[in-house]
Amino acid sequence: MNKIINDIRETARQLLAEGKVDVVIGYEKGSLPLKATPCFIHSSEGVDSLIWDETCENNLATYVAKTPGKKAIVAKGCDSRALAVLLQENQLVRDDLYIIGVSCHGVIDQRKIGAEVGEILEASISDGKISVKGMEGDKEYLFTEVKDATCQTCRYPNPVMEDLHIGDTIEVSQEAAAFADVEALESKSDSERQEYFKEQMSKCIRCYACRNACPLCYCQECFVDCNSPRWLTGGVNRAENLLFQAGRVMHLAGRCVDCGACSRACPQGVDIRALNRKMTKDVYVMYNHESGISEEGKPALNEYSANDPEQFLVKE
Numbered sequence: 001m002n003k004i005i006n007d008i009r010e011t012a013r014q015l016l017a018e019g020k021v022d023v024v025i026g027y028e029k030g031s032l033p034l035k036a037t038p039c040f041i042h043s044s045e046g047v048d049s050l051i052w053d054e055t056c057e058n059n060l061a062t063y064v065a066k067t068p069g070k071k072a073i074v075a076k077g078c079d080s081r082a083l084a085v086l087l088q089e090n091q092l093v094r095d096d097l098y099i100i101g102v103s104c105h106g107v108i109d110q111r112k113i114g115a116e117v118g119e120i121l122e123a124s125i126s127d128g129k130i131s132v133k134g135m136e137g138d139k140e141y142l143f144t145e146v147k148d149a150t151c152q153t154c155r156y157p158n159p160v161m162e163d164l165h166i167g168d169t170i171e172v173s174q175e176a177a178a179f180a181d182v183e184a185l186e187s188k189s190d191s192e193r194q195e196y197f198k199e200q201m202s203k204c205i206r207c208y209a210c211r212n213a214c215p216l217c218y219c220q221e222c223f224v225d226c227n228s229p230r231w232l233t234g235g236v237n238r239a240e241n242l243l244f245q246a247g248r249v250m251h252l253a254g255r256c257v258d259c260g261a262c263s264r265a266c267p268q269g270v271d272i273r274a275l276n277r278k279m280t281k282d283v284y285v286m287y288n289h290e291s292g293i294s295e296e297g298k299p300a301l302n303e304y305s306a307n308d309p310e311q312f313l314v315k316e
């Protein structure tokens with residue numbers, strides 16, 4: 001891991017010193033244990049703050065379109081897939097982007113650790129083990145035990161597009177995508193699913209952290225903020241929460257790269273991913289489409305094929 005960090009720093013230093021980019025977007029150590037934070041390096045003197053480990057959870061593609069000038073970005077698989085979608089949708093200029101690709105073994109599920117040890121006071125990572133000191137006790141975990149749920153189903157840990165790759169690549173099966181979690185939810189009765197989402201939407205405080213963390217929620221004005229027409233009131237209730245989340249899912253149809261940024265950003269632990277994964281499965285099954293696999297492709301709903309399913313059309 002130290003070699004990867006050193007190579008990231010040297011690459012960033014060279015790109016900035018040679019004037020090839022104006023800024024390098026990467027990760028630095030955060031103020032909280034097990035928490036990296038996005039950083040923006042504008043000079044070669046600042047590259048020594050760059051890090052790379054299992055705490056680098058943010059999808060950095062969120063910041064690329066908002067950052068002026070030529071930029072380099074440290075991108076794992078899901079970041080690169082989001083970049084591919086943004087390029088497909090003409091939100092980025094490829095010539096202004098230098099992608100430093102790094103393969104990702106996954107990120108840590110801090111909520112799982114916190115549920116067992118309470119507030120995390122101190123933590124360290126070494127040789128695939130996470131040692132944690134918490135308010136309610138100390139514990140050591142294997143990384144595989146606290147790997148984020150999104151990362152457990154990831155089929156693209158290696159960047160799908162990059163200008164330079166740092167470190168080794170990860171061998172991963174490219175068999176058909178598995179949706180065991182979605183199928184488990186689909187197997188429930190209508191009333192059971194309704195109760196589940198009632199419970200989840202009751203937790204939502206509509207802080208919009210999920211929207212702000214999503215690299216593909218880039219509208220200048222979100223539909224929930226519109227005054228004319230007015231979609232939602234200023235208050236928070238379960239029905240409006242569901243309307244907001246369902247609206248996001250529809251807008252992300254064929255676009256979501258399942259990076260999990262929305263779920264990790266949620267302060268209430270709402271199972272946002274359940275809706276996203278259901279839509280991802282439907283798009284995959286109906287259109288054989290996975291988002292952000294290459295910058296040359298197009299989002300599923302931007303293409304028409306005579307073979308597209310038409311089971312929703314009523315024929316006289």
